[in-house]
Amino acid sequence: MKTIIAAASLFCVSVAQAAEQTVISESNRWGVVVLGALFVLAAGSAAIKLFLRPYRMKVFQKYQDKARLAGCEKGFADRVFSRAAIGDALDDIVMSWGPGRFRQFYDEAHAEQCAVNATMDIEKAKLKALAEATKGWDYMTACWPEEVEFGDEATGNWCVGPVSEDDDKSPVLIVNTAQWDAEEDAQKLAEYYAAANAPTILAILAEIDQLKTENAALRQGS
Structure with a gap:
């Protein structure tokens, strides 16, 4: 870089000397000198960028x-x-960006991710505790429309609970969305409650923990 700047400076001096030896007006002579100085600044700036680029990329x-x-x-x-x-x-x-900004960006992103991870860990711990507290109700995995007596009008409600091998239904939860003028949503909610049973929740949480462990190992090994 010193060589480039020295060459540019030599060029500027040469321009100034040529201006002195050439029969031109004083104002024009100074104009030539200014142009030479601008050239030196531009060349120096280009040289600095040329040598800074690999360093900044490394950072x-x-x-x-x-x-x-x-x-x-x-x-x-x-x-x-x-x-x-x-x-x-x-x-x-x-x-x-200046090199220091890359560390700032990393620190901010890392702090943000740590906060997200901490929140997720708390929520997963709560969900796991709630799922484990429902032991004995693991069989609530089915749903069906609420049954009515022959001749009675359908309620629109849906039930969630166990169904035996003989197709005996034992409702535990009754989903009633008609009172909210959304009778069509009863089935959706019942299916969701039946699918989000404790064994399924615990299995998903265990898989998440396993995948996080494997992902961390892969990141460290790559």
Whole structure:
């Protein structure tokens, strides 16, 4: 870089000397000198960018890798590309930020992800405790329209509960949405309550924990 700046400076001096030896007006001579100085500044700026580009890319990649390992790569990328336009090259986007900003972006994204993870862990723990507290009611996995006596008008309600091998139905929950002028939603809610039974919830939570463990191992190993 020093060589480039020295060459540009030499060029500026040469221009100034040529201006002195050429028969031109004083104002024009100074104009030539100013143009030479501008050239030096432009060349110096280009040289600085040329040598800074690999350094900034290295810093960017360092914190990008840290964000990937911490599971906050999206938050980091959102911040880096926050003022990028469609078609902008990655190099130009990286060069638009100072190296210190990449650490700031990582710290913010990591803190944000940690807060999300903490909230999710609390909610999962609550859900697991509630599901485990319903032991003895694991069989509430079926739903059906509420039965009425022959000749009576259908209520529109749906039931949730167990159904025996002999097709004996034992309603535990009665879903009544007609009182809310939404009779058509009774079946949807009943099907949801039947599907979201305790064994299913516990199995899903266990699978989430297993996948998180495997994902963390893959991130560390990649």
